[in-house]
Amino acid sequence: MSKCSKTNKWGDIDMGKRFTAAFASALLAGTALAQAETITIATVNNGDMIIMQALSGAFEAAHPDITLDWVVLEENVLRQRVTTDIATGSGQFDVMTIGTYEVPIWAQQDWLVPLETLPADYDLDDVLAPVRDGLSYDGTLYALPFYAESTMLYYRTDLFQAAGIEVVDQPTYEQVRDWAAAVHDPANDVYGICLRGKPGWGENMAFLSTMVNTFGGQWFDMDWNPTIDSPEWREAIGFYVDLLNSYGPPGASSNGFNENLALFSTGKCAMWIDATVAAGMLSNPDQSQVVDTLGFTATPIAVTPKGSHWLWSWALAIPASSDAQDAALEFISWATSKEYIQLVGAERGWVSVPPGTRASTYANPEYQAAAPFAQFVLDAIQTTDPIDNTLNPSPYTGIQYVGIPGFQAIGTQVGQMIAAALTGQMSLDEALESAQRSTERTMRQAGYLR
Amino acid sequence: MTKQHQDKLMITGLAWFVAVVIFFPLFWMLLTGFKTETEAVTTPPSLFFAPTLENYEEVMRRADYFKFAWNSIFISGVATLVSLMLAVPAAYAMAFFPTKRTKSTLLWMLSTKMLPPVGVLMPIFLLFRDMGLQDTQIGLIIVYALMNLPIVVWMLYTFFKEVPREILEAGRMDGALPKDELYHLLVPLSLPGIASTALLSIILCWNEAFWSLFLTTSDATPLTAFIASFSSPQGLFWAKLSAASTMAIAPILVFGWMSQKQLVRGLTFGAVK
Numbered sequence: 229m230s231k232c233s234k235t236n237k238w239g240d241i242d243m244g245k246r247f248t249a250a251f252a253s254a255l256l257a258g259t260a261l262a263q264a265e266t267i268t269i270a271t272v273n274n275g276d277m278i279i280m281q282a283l284s285g286a287f288e289a290a291h292p293d294i295t296l297d298w299v300v301l302e303e304n305v306l307r308q309r310v311t312t313d314i315a316t317g318s319g320q321f322d323v324m325t326i327g328t329y330e331v332p333i334w335a336q337q338d339w340l341v342p343l344e345t346l347p348a349d350y351d352l353d354d355v356l357a358p359v360r361d362g363l364s365y366d367g368t369l370y371a372l373p374f375y376a377e378s379t380m381l382y383y384r385t386d387l388f389q390a391a392g393i394e395v396v397d398q399p400t401y402e403q404v405r406d407w408a409a410a411v412h413d414p415a416n417d418v419y420g421i422c423l424r425g426k427p428g429w430g431e432n433m434a435f436l437s438t439m440v441n442t443f444g445g446q447w448f449d450m451d452w453n454p455t456i457d458s459p460e461w462r463e464a465i466g467f468y469v470d471l472l473n474s475y476g477p478p479g480a481s482s483n484g485f486n487e488n489l490a491l492f493s494t495g496k497c498a499m500w501i502d503a504t505v506a507a508g509m510l511s512n513p514d515q516s517q518v519v520d521t522l523g524f525t526a527t528p529i530a531v532t533p534k535g536s537h538w539l540w541s542w543a544l545a546i547p548a549s550s551d552a553q554d555a556a557l558e559f560i561s562w563a564t565s566k567e568y569i570q571l572v573g574a575e576r577g578w579v580s581v582p583p584g585t586r587a588s589t590y591a592n593p594e595y596q597a598a599a600p601f602a603q604f605v606l607d608a609i610q611t612t613d614p615i616d617n618t619l620n621p622s623p624y625t626g627i628q629y630v631g632i633p634g635f636q637a638i639g640t641q642v643g644q645m646i647a648a649a650l651t652g653q654m655s656l657d658e659a660l661e662s663a664q665r666s667t668e669r670t671m672r673q674a675g676y677l678r
Numbered sequence: 679m680t681k682q683h684q685d686k687l688m689i690t691g692l693a694w695f696v697a698v699v700i701f702f703p704l705f706w707m708l709l710t711g712f713k714t715e716t717e718a719v720t721t722p723p724s725l726f727f728a729p730t731l732e733n734y735e736e737v738m739r740r741a742d743y744f745k746f747a748w749n750s751i752f753i754s755g756v757a758t759l760v761s762l763m764l765a766v767p768a769a770y771a772m773a774f775f776p777t778k779r780t781k782s783t784l785l786w787m788l789s790t791k792m793l794p795p796v797g798v799l800m801p802i803f804l805l806f807r808d809m810g811l812q813d814t815q816i817g818l819i820i821v822y823a824l825m826n827l828p829i830v831v832w833m834l835y836t837f838f839k840e841v842p843r844e845i846l847e848a849g850r851m852d853g854a855l856p857k858d859e860l861y862h863l864l865v866p867l868s869l870p871g872i873a874s875t876a877l878l879s880i881i882l883c884w885n886e887a888f889w890s891l892f893l894t895t896s897d898a899t900p901l902t903a904f905i906a907s908f909s910s911p912q913g914l915f916w917a918k919l920s921a922a923s924t925m926a927i928a929p930i931l932v933f934g935w936m937s938q939k940q941l942v943r944g945l946t947f948g949a950v951k
Contacts, residue, residue, distance in 0.1 A: 268895060268896060272910070272911055273907055273908060273909060273910040273911075273913075273915065274910055274911065274912050274913060275910075275912070275913050278740065281740070282740075297896050298896075299895055299896050299899075299907075300740075300741075300907035301891070301903075301906055301907060302906045302907075302909040302911075303909075303911035305891055305906055308892075309891065309892060312799070312800075312803055312892065316800075316803060316804060316807060318803070318807040318812060320812060320813065320895045321895070417721075430911075485911065485912055486910070486911075486912070486913070486914065486915070489912075489913070489914065490719035490914060493716065493719075493914075494716065494719060494720050494721070496721070503912065505912055506912075509912075509913060509914075514714070514715070514716075515715055515716060515913075515914055516716070517716060
């Protein structure tokens with residue numbers, strides 16, 4: 229047998245060449261050619277971003293030398309994709325959609341282009357100060373805010389009225405628990421309160437970090453020791469687990485923003501504490517069945533108002549590896565300008581304009597008329613302070629996150645343990661203890677602790 | 679009712695049950711694509727509703743479906759051809775001229791599938807960057823062809839082993855060279871097997887979502903990237919995502935439907951002698 233294989237030749241050279249040539253030409257025909265003045269924009273599939281994509285024809289008409297190429301990705305995929313791209317300097321993107329968490333960290337690594345010279349009519353002073361500060365590093369701006377959000381409490385006015393509850397401007401968590409108990413009606417498929425339970429640094433931990441802050445706790449002390457086993461954490465997380473288990477919907481540990489949005493908009497939740505951006509969605513009759521019974525008030529507090537509601541902004545930044553930085557700056561200045569907000573107002577209605585970024589939006593009577601929640605959102609954003617974020621001094625910036633590179637992993641891991649406490653797989657003490665231990669380990673590995 | 683009859687009834691019932699369990703998610707996806715976003719998340723879910731095409735309209739308005747679909751078809755097709763061109767001679771050699779290392783070579787090839795793709799993300803990403811292969815169809819074709827090669831070789835190897843060696847030997851007696859044996863005897867004899875291997879490879883390429891999301895940006899993006907763009911972190915998206923997913927699986931579903939005869943023949947090839 230082996231003799232046979234040795235005595236006969238394998239290759240049919242002519243045939244091989246023919247195949248190679250045919251395939252090479254087929255493959256080359258399919259590869260794309262790069263274009264000079266095209267800017268590639270990586271973004272997420274949020275309502276406001278989709279409107280930007282739809283209206284971007286106006287930008288292209290005004291800038292015939294610039295073509296826009298959109299890459300829309302799922303949020304987690306976008307983060308991984310953009311991080312890989314930027315860390316290896318491969319320059320696939322000219323504009324990136326990133327958040328307040330990434331901007332200072334990436335700016336420190338020199339991954340982003342500093343935005344020192346903006347067009348004269350941009351009016352940077354019109355951008356709300358907390359948002360501007362959140363997108364700066366060392367006093368320099370590195371991204372322009374497309375929209376910004378904080379948190380607020382949504383409730384059903386009809387259910388509250390029926391239960392005789394008077395909602396106050398600044399509720400406490402104790403009051404929220406009493407209200408939840410009064411309106412909880414699982415027999416009719418209405419649950420007292422919906423909160424995030426899905427594990428993840430941007431899911432349950434975003435909400436729970438604000439809750440821990442207002443209960444007087446924090447992630448780390450001034451020496452970067454985790455304080456998850458502190459009484460404040462125990463009280464905050466214990467309150468959350470008890471509240472959600474008593475008055476929450478079944479399967480709350482798998483509910484994130486979207487799941488709760490679906491529940492609240494179909495009338496299954498009496499209360500919901502989450503991002504202010506949901507106000508526009510819940511006020512849209514195409515997406516919501518509770519438009520006429522939607523009430524809102526400030527995010528509840530416990531012992532301190534510090535860090536009780538978050539600040540997040542989806543912003544547009546230019547990676548240092550981009551080879552079309554001038555065109556990219558033109559685009560991001562346009563997409564975050566007053567002119568763009570006017571365009572959305574005129575084309576899509578004022579309730580659809582990107583919220584939370586500019587004082588001029590909130591001063592606009594048309595916006596005030598279209599968005600009854602406008603003042604709440606403005607107040608919520610104006611009262612956030614990512615630096616003075618906790619009752620006792622903390623070494624980090626960020627309200628619902630800690631602005632250090634390893635936080636995504638830490639937050640998600642702790643989030644999983646708290647979700648386990650919520651479902652009863654772990655006791656509260658076990659969950660907090662193991663969260664403390666794993667965070668200590670990660671911080672030690674990262675060199676924060678010895 | 680005889681025992682035999684009862685058994686037959688039970689097996690038929692079981693087959694129907696398994697089929698329904700497998701088909702139900704697809705059916706639900708199809709149904710959800712015709713609902714509004716609010717209807718899509720309503721509990722209890724509604725089976726009867728006024729169907730709407732608005733999700734399909736929106737999906738078509740927001741993305742160039744045909745560009746994504748063409749990329750998927752071209753990349754899956756060419757990658758499968760490339761892996762077959764490499765695997766047919768390899769499997770032929772391993773099936774008919776084995777050495778003492780053939781078995782361990784086969785196992786070693788399969789072991790490369792056990793490494794999670796993310797483990798080699800960085801080296802491949804850097805290679806692609808330096809070779810200018812990012813966001814090109816040829817780049818994905820290379821990755822897919824190599825990624826599926828172990829499975830394709832294995833499948834072909836088992837199919838070729840089913841072919842009686844006497845037929846090849848008879849050919850050799852008549853003066854056929856190995857390439858004649860391969861192209862004129864072995865390939866035609868095991869065509870159902872090769873066809874089902876090709877089908878499996880196409881399906882694997884079509885569904886691959888890790889490399890396609892990391893190595894492409896906009897020019898070479900296949901349908902997996904198309905689907906990924908309809909998932910939203912803030913806002914209801916299930917109806918549009920279902921419409922996009924239905925459109926993404928439609929071509930491969932039709933293709934699978936049309937070639938199911940080949941597939942079944944291939945999978946049962948050599949089962950009854």
